[in-house]
Every structure is written in C-alpha cells, then in structure tokens.
Amino acid sequence: MSSPVKIPFPSVIHIDKSIDRPVYLQIAHQMINAIQRGVLQPGVQLPGTRSLSTDLQVHRKTIIAAYDELDAQGWTEIRPNKGTFIRNNDGIKNTQRELPHLENILTSYPAQTGYAFKQSILLDAIRINSSPGLEFNDGLPDIRLLPLNRLSKVYGGILKSKTNYRHFGYSHVEGNEFFRETLAAYLNNTRGLHINKNNILTTRGIHMSIYMASSMLIEPGDLVVVGNLSYYLANMCFQQSGGKIISVPVDNEGISVEAIRKLCQTKKIRLLYLTPHHHYPTTVTLSAERRVELLNLASAYGFIILEDDYDYDFHYNGNSVLPLASADTNGMVVYIGSFCKSLAPGFRSGYLIAPENLIAEMAKFRRLVDRQGDMLMEQALAELLEEKEIQRHLKKAVKIYQERRDYFTTLLQDQLKEEVDFSSPPGGLSVWTRWNPKLNLMRISKNCLKKNLYLPQELLYQTDTFTAMRLGFGNLTIPELEEAVSILTSAVKESYI
Incomplete structure (x- = not known):
C-alpha cells in the first residue's frame, strides 16, 4: 500500500485564495475528489497535520479542520496511535494509478462519455452565433424599440x-x-x-x-x-x-x-x-x-x-x-x-x-x-x-418597420438591381431576394464578415435551381441599413474576382 511519503500532495491539492470557499474546504474537497478517482487508495495513511501543512504552506489548524471535514463525511478513519487513514469502504476497488498523470486525472473533466447514446445529425445544422457588428438576421425585431x-x-x-x-x-x-x-x-x-x-x-x-x-x-x-x-x-x-x-x-x-x-x-x-x-x-x-x-x-x-x-x-x-x-x-x-x-x-x-x-x-x-x-x-x-401598452408599442413599431422595409428595398434596387430580384413583402421583417445564379452566396457571406457584416449561413439558399437569401431588415436603423447594403454590394462585387 502507498505510504503518505509517496503521494505528491502539492500536485493533488491546488489552493486558490482568491475564491470565497474556505481553504480547509478546498483541501477536503480535493482530497475527496482524489479518493473518488482512485488516486488516494483505500487504506492509505494520510500525512501528519504538521507535515502536510508544511507541504501545502498553510497553517496546521487548516489541515486539522480539513481532516475533521473528511472524518465527518466518512472518508477517513482515525486509528489510535497510528494516524489517519482513507476508509476502506465496501465496494471501493483498490486500483493503482500511474502517479505522473495525477494533475490530468484530478483537474480535467472527461472529454467523452464512457457509455453510448443516441446521436442525431438533424440538429447539426442549428448554429447560434452572435455578431458584435451589423447583421442581416432571420427577421428579428429591434429590441431598441421596446418600452x-x-x-x-x-x-x-x-x-x-x-x-x-x-x-x-x-x-x-x-x-x-x-x-x-x-x-x-x-x-x-x-x-x-x-x-x-x-x-x-x-x-x-x-x-x-x-x-x-x-x-x-x-x-x-x-x-x-x-x-x-x-x-x-x-x-x-x-x-x-x-x-x-x-x-x-x-x-x-x-x-x-x-x-x-x-x-x-x-x-x-x-x-x-x-x-x-x-x-x-x-x-x-x-x-x-x-x-x-x-x-x-x-x-x-x-x-x-x-x-x-x-x-x-x-x-x-x-x-x-x-x-x-x-x-x-x-x-x-x-x-x-x-x-x-x-x-x-x-x-x-x-x-x-x-x-x-x-x-x-x-x-x-x-x-x-x-x-x-x-x-x-x-x-x-x-x-x-x-x-394596451403592447398594442401601442406594436402600432408605433409597424410604422418604423414599414419605413425600414421601404428604405431597404430602395437601397437594394438602387445598388444591386443587376444582381438581385425581389418583391417588397406585404408584412414581416424579412425580404426574400433571388440572386444571379453565377454568384456564390457562401463567398459573399465570407466577404461580408471581413467587413463586419454578419450574414448567417442558414439564410442562404443555393441549389442547382435557385440562388436566394432571406434578409432581415427590422433590427437595423436607416443609417445601419445604408452601411449594411453598402458592405453587401461590395462583397457581391468582390465575389466575381
């Protein structure tokens, strides 16, 4: 059985005095973790309180409090005239581990499950992204308009x-x-x-x-x-x-x-x-x-x-x-x-x-x-x-969104009329746009991102039969629409190069 001398406790226990948890609890909890993961084997004798306090550079009373916590939770037992030992509970297997990998064992979370489970490729297409800059989204409202x-x-x-x-x-x-x-x-x-x-x-x-x-x-x-x-x-x-x-x-x-x-x-x-x-x-x-x-x-x-x-x-x-x-x-x-x-x-x-x-x-x-x-x-x-607060908000918001729709469609018509075809939608916060099939929409999206305009992949529809984008305008103000369409125009032109 391993003696306390052979256990490198400074590698097992890492004290962080910047967090709120008391140091004695940090020591106790990390020892429990080491026991559960098989690093501290059942029957192993723990170092004396003076010795461990020196190794961990803490006060001896802190080690005493940690040992008391381990004993209270049933992880250790005190043998008269011998010392403190890891309790040899039924069901705990005595398996040896290679000591050079202690830090990896104790500080990392498993990268994979130890069991099989059902997986689905259906959900792979769901992506949640956030953009610090401008974004053509899926037709979301402008939260800045909320009361x-x-x-x-x-x-x-x-x-x-x-x-x-x-x-x-x-x-x-x-x-x-x-x-x-x-x-x-x-x-x-x-x-x-x-x-x-x-x-x-x-x-x-x-x-x-x-x-x-x-x-x-x-x-x-x-x-x-x-x-x-x-x-x-x-x-x-x-x-x-x-x-x-x-x-x-x-x-x-x-x-x-x-x-x-x-x-x-x-x-x-x-x-x-x-x-x-x-x-x-x-x-x-x-x-x-x-x-x-x-x-x-x-x-x-x-x-x-x-x-x-x-x-x-x-x-x-x-x-x-x-x-x-x-x-x-x-x-x-x-x-x-x-x-x-x-x-x-x-x-x-x-x-x-x-x-x-x-x-x-x-x-x-x-x-x-x-x-x-x-x-x-x-x-x-x-x-x-x-x-009627929500009703009043919607009445005001509809007027603003209609203005943005009209301005957005005018910008598209003025700057991209040779490349895009669309009908002004009767409602909603998006415009369905059909593009020149020679264009590569993914390339356009990447070009936009370089200029701080996010154009999500899920809004791009390109097959052998159609090339289209669903462009949300509701989240953008008039100046933002001007900038976004300008970037989109530049990205479209660069995609031909």
Whole structure:
C-alpha cells in the first residue's frame, strides 16, 4: 500500500485564495475528489497535520479542520496511535494509478462519455452565433424599440406585490390564468378567433410549441407535408418525432392546394405545416381561396393543420389576413404564435391554441419539460396587454418597420438591381431576394464578415435551381441599413474576382 511519503500532495491539492470557499474546504474537497478517482487508495495513511501543512504552506489548524471535514463525511478513519487513514469502504476497488498523470486525472473533466447514446445529425445544422457588428438576421425585431421603462416598472411592481407571491410557487400547468384570459381576449380581437383561456397552453416560444405539437401528434412513419421551401427548424422537429416529410410547391399565392389534394388521394397525411400569413422563407401570403380549400381538405381527409403565425403583428399593406384558425369549425387547426417576434426574442413567451381536449393532454406533456413556464413574466405581459401598452408599442413599431422595409428595398434596387430580384413583402421583417445564379452566396457571406457584416449561413439558399437569401431588415436603423447594403454590394462585387 502507498505510504503518505509517496503521494505528491502539492500536485493533488491546488489552493486558490482568491475564491470565497474556505481553504480547509478546498483541501477536503480535493482530497475527496482524489479518493473518488482512485488516486488516494483505500487504506492509505494520510500525512501528519504538521507535515502536510508544511507541504501545502498553510497553517496546521487548516489541515486539522480539513481532516475533521473528511472524518465527518466518512472518508477517513482515525486509528489510535497510528494516524489517519482513507476508509476502506465496501465496494471501493483498490486500483493503482500511474502517479505522473495525477494533475490530468484530478483537474480535467472527461472529454467523452464512457457509455453510448443516441446521436442525431438533424440538429447539426442549428448554429447560434452572435455578431458584435451589423447583421442581416432571420427577421428579428429591434429590441431598441421596446418600452423597457414601462416593462421594468410593471415587472418590478409584480415582484414587490404580496398578491403575486403565489406565482413564486407551482401553479396551473397550462400557464398563468390571468395571462391566458387576457391573451384570449387579445387574440379574439386581433385575429378573429373564438377562444377562451381553456384553449390556450403557454409555452416558451414558437419552437417549443412546434416541438410539443410534433411530439404529441406525430408517430414514427407519419407523413408531414411542408412547403418547398419550409422552415428548417420545424422540419427537424418533425423528423425528430419520426415523421416523414413530403414537400409541395409554393407559388405567389402560397402553398399548392392542388398538390396537397393529389397527395391525399393516394397517401394518408397526418399533418400539414403552414406559415400562411408570410410563408417562410419566401414571405408570400396564402390566398383567401386556398385557405378555405385547405380547411375543407383537412376536414375531408382528417389531417391536422399546424398553423405557425410567427409574425402576424407586422403587416403593412392594408389589413392583415385572418388566420385559418379563425374559420376552423371542425377542430382541425392547431395555432401557434408568440411575443418573441412582437417584442423581442428574449421574451420567451409563446402560446398554442387548440380544442380543450388537446390542450389538456399537452399540459400533461409540458409538465415533463417545463412545469408551468414563467408565471411572473406572463403576469407582466397580461398587465401590459390589459393596459394596451403592447398594442401601442406594436402600432408605433409597424410604422418604423414599414419605413425600414421601404428604405431597404430602395437601397437594394438602387445598388444591386443587376444582381438581385425581389418583391417588397406585404408584412414581416424579412425580404426574400433571388440572386444571379453565377454568384456564390457562401463567398459573399465570407466577404461580408471581413467587413463586419454578419450574414448567417442558414439564410442562404443555393441549389442547382435557385440562388436566394432571406434578409432581415427590422433590427437595423436607416443609417445601419445604408452601411449594411453598402458592405453587401461590395462583397457581391468582390465575389466575381
């Protein structure tokens, strides 16, 4: 058995006096770590307190306190007239380790698991990047427009109010009841729905809603119809649930109803995923005629319509088109939305609308992953909705975003008209642009990055049949748009060199 002399304790124990943890606990915890990792073997005698205090250059009382902690936790035993020894507990194997690798053993975390687990390439395409400079994003709002003073005042008032203490504990799994009541009234007023609080399940945003709907409604092998092109993250959720994706064409009136009808005549469709207000990524609006036809097809063939209304609040050319859910009389539509686009992505507050029986079942499922959501934030949003603060913010924001859309499309037309073709979108915070097929979009993206403009890879669509980009403009001011388009123009020209 190793004697205390052979254990290089200065290599085993590293004391950091800059942290808050007491030195004696640092020593005790690192010794426990050494025992657990087999460096200090069961039965090994620890050095005397004087000897170890000299080696570690600490006061002897610190070593005594560390040994007392080890003894209290059951890691050591004191043998009269012999000393302190590592306890030889049952189940602890006596395995020898090579001492030259002590530091690596004790200070590093395992690079890989010691077991196998299921891996998926579906999620490899998800990248989260942050850019310190300018960025064309996926159509996110400008957080600088938020009424933060009012929001912070409301949220602070909720934290201070004793009547809201109940929200610090567990509550309704469907979400904050006051928020669901207020949200139901808001959605009925703005989207023509006919719902009550029992038709609403609150979530952490669009993605959580899609994931939950996929997990609950799709079985392995089920056929899921999406547009060509479609939202890549939604597609990943469907595939993760075992769904088989079938894509159908999308034209200037939205997704092809005729293609869906032909599929229904030969296959059993489980779910149709739609972004009808502004199709993702091309931004076209589904025509009124096709909306009616799709509802009729869903009822006739029994498939679910998952309606993703991710940016309903931003519409510029007249009144917005009501969602399919507003005309659903047969319970075929599951409607999802959020405040992540209306306010800011950091407000992880979304909602899923469906008949009560599905909401009740989904509430059980949500309890497994998120027991109740953010009750305090939901309370704040409810109060802001009731006070019309969010409605006033959106009214102002729409005017600003429309101005930015118009200016952005003018810049593109003036500086890149030979290279790009597009239609000014009727709503939303992105422009779908089609480019000269001779251009290499990845090269353009790299050229932009050199000039401090971030153009994410997931916004680039280049195949043998089309070359396109989805360019978000809402997060950029007029001067920033000028600079961003100037950099993009320069990057396009350099890509030919």
